[in-house]
Amino acid sequence: MSSREKILLAVKQARPDFIPLPELIKYDQGYNDLQQQFTKILEGIGGKVYEVNSLEEIFLFANEKFKEAKRIVSTISFVSDRIETIDSKTEPHTLEDIDLAIINAHFAVAENGAVWVTENIIGERVLPFICQHLAVIINQENIIATMQDAYEIIGNNDYGFAAFIAGPSKTADIEQSLVLGAHGPKTMTVFIMK
Amino acid sequence: MGNSGKDHAQLADIFNKDEARVDWHDETLWFVRQKRDKAVKAIPEWEQLRETASQIKNNVLSNLDAYLIQFEEQAKKNGAIVHWAADAKEHNEIVHSILAKHSVTKIVKSKSMLTEECHLNPYLKDKGIDVVDTDLGERIVQLADEAPSHIVLPCIHWKKEEIGELFHQHLGTPKGNADPQFLTNAARLHLREKFLTRKVAITGVNFAVAETGEFVVCTNEGNADMGAHLADVHIACMGMEKIIPHRKHLGVFLRLLARSATGQPITTYSSHFKTPRKKQELHIVLVDNGRSVQLGRKDFRNSLKCIRCAACFNTCPVYRRSGGHSYHTAIAGPIGSILAPNLDMKQYADLPFASTLCGSCSNVCPVKIDIHDQLYKWRQVLVKEGHVSIVKKAGINGMAFMLNHPSLLKVIGKTGRWAMRNIPFVVNNKMNPWYKQRDLPDAPKESFNEWYIKNKTKKNEQ
Amino acid sequence: MKVGLFIPCYINEFYPNVAIATLQLLEKFGAEVTYPLGQSCCGQPMANSGFENASQGCNELITKNFSSFDYIVCPSGSCTLHIKDHLHSEKNESDAKNIRNKIFELTEFLIDVLKVEKLDAKFPYKVGMHQSCHGQRGLKLSQMSELVAAPFSKPLQLLQMVEGIELIELKRTDECCGFGGTFCVAEEAVSVKMGRDRVQDHENNGAQFITGVDMSCLMHLEGILKRKKSNVKVKHIAEILNG
Numbered sequence: 001m002s003s004r005e006k007i008l009l010a011v012k013q014a015r016p017d018f019i020p021l022p023e024l025i026k027y028d029q030g031y032n033d034l035q036q037q038f039t040k041i042l043e044g045i046g047g048k049v050y051e052v053n054s055l056e057e058i059f060l061f062a063n064e065k066f067k068e069a070k071r072i073v074s075t076i077s078f079v080s081d082r083i084e085t086i087d088s089k090t091e092p093h094t095l096e097d098i099d100l101a102i103i104n105a106h107f108a109v110a111e112n113g114a115v116w117v118t119e120n121i122i123g124e125r126v127l128p129f130i131c132q133h134l135a136v137i138i139n140q141e142n143i144i145a146t147m148q149d150a151y152e153i154i155g156n157n158d159y160g161f162a163a164f165i166a167g168p169s170k171t172a173d174i175e176q177s178l179v180l181g182a183h184g185p186k187t188m189t190v191f192i193m194k
Numbered sequence: 195m196g197n198s199g200k201d202h203a204q205l206a207d208i209f210n211k212d213e214a215r216v217d218w219h220d221e222t223l224w225f226v227r228q229k230r231d232k233a234v235k236a237i238p239e240w241e242q243l244r245e246t247a248s249q250i251k252n253n254v255l256s257n258l259d260a261y262l263i264q265f266e267e268q269a270k271k272n273g274a275i276v277h278w279a280a281d282a283k284e285h286n287e288i289v290h291s292i293l294a295k296h297s298v299t300k301i302v303k304s305k306s307m308l309t310e311e312c313h314l315n316p317y318l319k320d321k322g323i324d325v326v327d328t329d330l331g332e333r334i335v336q337l338a339d340e341a342p343s344h345i346v347l348p349c350i351h352w353k354k355e356e357i358g359e360l361f362h363q364h365l366g367t368p369k370g371n372a373d374p375q376f377l378t379n380a381a382r383l384h385l386r387e388k389f390l391t392r393k394v395a396i397t398g399v400n401f402a403v404a405e406t407g408e409f410v411v412c413t414n415e416g417n418a419d420m421g422a423h424l425a426d427v428h429i430a431c432m433g434m435e436k437i438i439p440h441r442k443h444l445g446v447f448l449r450l451l452a453r454s455a456t457g458q459p460i461t462t463y464s465s466h467f468k469t470p471r472k473k474q475e476l477h478i479v480l481v482d483n484g485r486s487v488q489l490g491r492k493d494f495r496n497s498l499k500c501i502r503c504a505a506c507f508n509t510c511p512v513y514r515r516s517g518g519h520s521y522h523t524a525i526a527g528p529i530g531s532i533l534a535p536n537l538d539m540k541q542y543a544d545l546p547f548a549s550t551l552c553g554s555c556s557n558v559c560p561v562k563i564d565i566h567d568q569l570y571k572w573r574q575v576l577v578k579e580g581h582v583s584i585v586k587k588a589g590i591n592g593m594a595f596m597l598n599h600p601s602l603l604k605v606i607g608k609t610g611r612w613a614m615r616n617i618p619f620v621v622n623n624k625m626n627p628w629y630k631q632r633d634l635p636d637a638p639k640e641s642f643n644e645w646y647i648k649n650k651t652k653k654n655e656q
Numbered sequence: 657m658k659v660g661l662f663i664p665c666y667i668n669e670f671y672p673n674v675a676i677a678t679l680q681l682l683e684k685f686g687a688e689v690t691y692p693l694g695q696s697c698c699g700q701p702m703a704n705s706g707f708e709n710a711s712q713g714c715n716e717l718i719t720k721n722f723s724s725f726d727y728i729v730c731p732s733g734s735c736t737l738h739i740k741d742h743l744h745s746e747k748n749e750s751d752a753k754n755i756r757n758k759i760f761e762l763t764e765f766l767i768d769v770l771k772v773e774k775l776d777a778k779f780p781y782k783v784g785m786h787q788s789c790h791g792q793r794g795l796k797l798s799q800m801s802e803l804v805a806a807p808f809s810k811p812l813q814l815l816q817m818v819e820g821i822e823l824i825e826l827k828r829t830d831e832c833c834g835f836g837g838t839f840c841v842a843e844e845a846v847s848v849k850m851g852r853d854r855v856q857d858h859e860n861n862g863a864q865f866i867t868g869v870d871m872s873c874l875m876h877l878e879g880i881l882k883r884k885k886s887n888v889k890v891k892h893i894a895e896i897l898n899g
Contacts, residue, residue: 637669
């Protein structure tokens with residue numbers, strides 16, 4: 001008998017009688033303003049949030065705040081020499097020296113300051129992790145309350161890879177002192193597009 | 195027992211020799227418990243969420259074989275290669291065989307308690323494989339040649355000055371520098387080089403979805419992703435109980451996990467892996483290693499609902515004052531104490547007794563495992579199986595004899611109290627473990643029984 | 657009403673005043689209280705050590721001695737919980753079942769059954785309330801800090817009826833004292849450290865007395881207080897409520 005067969009047989013013999021799944025109930029979190037809640041949480045975990053009206057504003061921000069940056073990339077075409085457009089045809093190791101990456105996200109979650117990205121929106125899987133700084137653009141009407149709402153929107157969508165990203169990378173492994181910038185980006189900026 | 199033959203009580207005694215350090219360890223973990231409290235109180239339906247998660251996991255255990263088959267089918271459709279390991283040895287062999295097939299001798303690994311349980315690192319080291327643990331806490335204990343002492347905060351028992359010294363020795367940071375920001379940055383640079391050059395990444399699995407064949411890996415550091423997305427081969431190792439039925443259930447578990455673990459609303463990254471990256475091989479290793487046996491134990495199967503959040507560790511007053519290494523097992527704390535005896539009753543017979551049965555653990559468990567009830571029940575099993583000292587057994591039987599004979603008890607009580615009043619050295623001495631750091635109560639001349647007879651039985655006809 | 661008094665073994669031997677106060681308090685509220693002389697122990701020390709079978713003798717003694725009462729009251733959360741959860745008789749299971757349903761810890765009896773709303777008691781001191789684990793988490797005598805749920809406390813409700821009492825705030829409201837039965841000697845180092853930390857919390861917040869529903873916890877804390885020659889004393893809640 002293969003291990004697979006051994007294990008499945010052992011499990012079948014050991015498991016208790018069938019217990020049905022519960023219903024998933026949603027509760028109103030009582031958020032008056034989803035954007036405000038999202039901003040509060042994300043800024044509490046070291047992220048920054050700006051409300052913008054156009055890509056132009058984002059470009060100006062990137063140019064200004066990241067003057068020293070040697071390499072700024074985006075999955076969105078900014079039509080500028082300053083910001084390099086990249087897509088899924090990029091070899092991951094070549095992204096090693098990116099200072100700032102600007103990407104879109106599908107939606108944002110107010111209860112925990114997270115944004116949802118899928119492989120097709122970030123181009124290369126490693127992009128939002130390997131850059132030194134990350135900037136994410138979401139549409140204002142795409143802010144939802146909880147993770148349960150999130151999975152209703154995600155539904156059966158197909159993706160090869162996807163992630164919730166909530167703030168800059170961090171660790172508190174050294175005596176519980178919070179340090180932003182572990183292996184992933186050191187900062188995260190979210191632009192809420194009106 | 196592991197750890198040079200000492201049991202929890204002996205190891206905890208050694209740990210308690212440095213009271214200031216115990217205070218520091220205890221305060222640090224209590225702080226994490228408080229952060230958890232603050233986070234969960236922000237969710238008005240928190241208790242219902244726990245109940246929902248508990249019921250989902252009850253369903254999983256009752257239908258585990260069907261879900262495993264479904265998960266394997268979906269994962270294969272997604273392009274993953276699925277392996278089944280009956281025990282730790284087989285798991286290690288499977289992982290090594292993948293490395294050997296690709297002629298790889300240098301790998302990165304992100305946090306996986308399952309690989310700790312299987313002792314994967316020493317096995318691979320023996321075979322000439324260089325494993326770099328990329329979670330900062332795990333890298334620290336790896337450099338120190340130690341096991342992690344906590345499943346979420348691996349080096350919670352290390353002070354920053356000690357980490358600074360460790361980094362000075364291994365990474366060349368300046369001597370005396372204990373600044374967490376500086377040290378983390380040094381680790382960032384040191385590990386970045388590993389991510390960029392190593393071809394194989396091993397990760398753990400927080401949740402595996404039967405419906406879609408995808409699995410989720412949660413980190414704050416981003417190290418699992420940095421490893422997996424740059425590697426040619428991604429090996430995901432999981433305990434087979436990590437299955438959840440539907441993708442939408444992640445909406446429940448991802449709300450519970452980080453809040454319970456560290457008081458954050460969610461980890462920085464909750465990465466959903468479904469297909470291998472183009473030109474990449476994705477392997478998933480499903481591991482039994484005693485889980486099917488535990489599943490068959492009616493009183494203990496609920497321990498398999500665990501999502502490895504460590505909330506029970508942080509709230510346990512005994513864990514906080516004895517440290518993870520006192521449990522001499524990969525997974526310490528309250529949950530470890532009900533999982534380990536299933537693997538080896540003799541070696542872990544001490545663990546269910548390393549508790550006052552206060553019940554705090556059961557209250558913080560996001561999936562409502564009845565931990566403290568299981569600790570009590572394991573005690574009965576261990577005694578029945580003979581894993582208790584002859585001295586203890588004799589003592590208990592002696593106590594029972596006395597308590598079963600109330601008239602004898604009266605005599606012994608009176609004599610004992612007389613001795614305590616008149617020849618106290620009989621009990622007030624080094625042989626009496628109570629007396630080591632506590633005084634004994636004063637011994638009254640009259641027991642309540644005697645007072646009652648004298649004062650009340652004239653009125654009550656007894 | 658006929659009330660049977662169950663007195664924990666260590667209260668009988670070392671703290672008879674707690675039993676006397678319990679008896680007097682119940683009589684003040686009109687109960688006809690009887691203390692069956694044939695009792696010994698609830699069996700917890702054996703059962704918690706893994707020797708459930710060795711506590712069967714105690715189970716039979718309890719079943720035999722307590723079958724005829726309307727209620728059974730015990731000034732201990734842990735003994736009450738143990739009997740509620742584990743009492744079984746090979747000779748008379750239906751009596752054992754009745755006892756499990758009729759046994760109450762003192763403060764829950766006063767609040768839930770006697771519905772006490774005032775007390776004739778005075779205790780003008782600063783008092784710290786130690787929440788004994790089995791009473792709190794097992795019998796639900798008060799709300800638990802881990803849960804997201806409304807606060808309540810039966811012991812505190814009663815203490816607030818005592819004239820002159822000043823209840824102090826603690827840093828950790830419901831952390832275990834470390835007694836834990838045979839744990840107190842089997843894991844002596846951790847047990848004492850836990851007790852020392854509880855004592856420190858009460859001392860830091862100005863307690864003159866530490867009270868609670870379990871004398872076992874208080875006995876352990878008292879042992880530590882006496883060893884460090886502290887002025888803080890322990891006093892079981894029955895004695896405070898009895899005036």
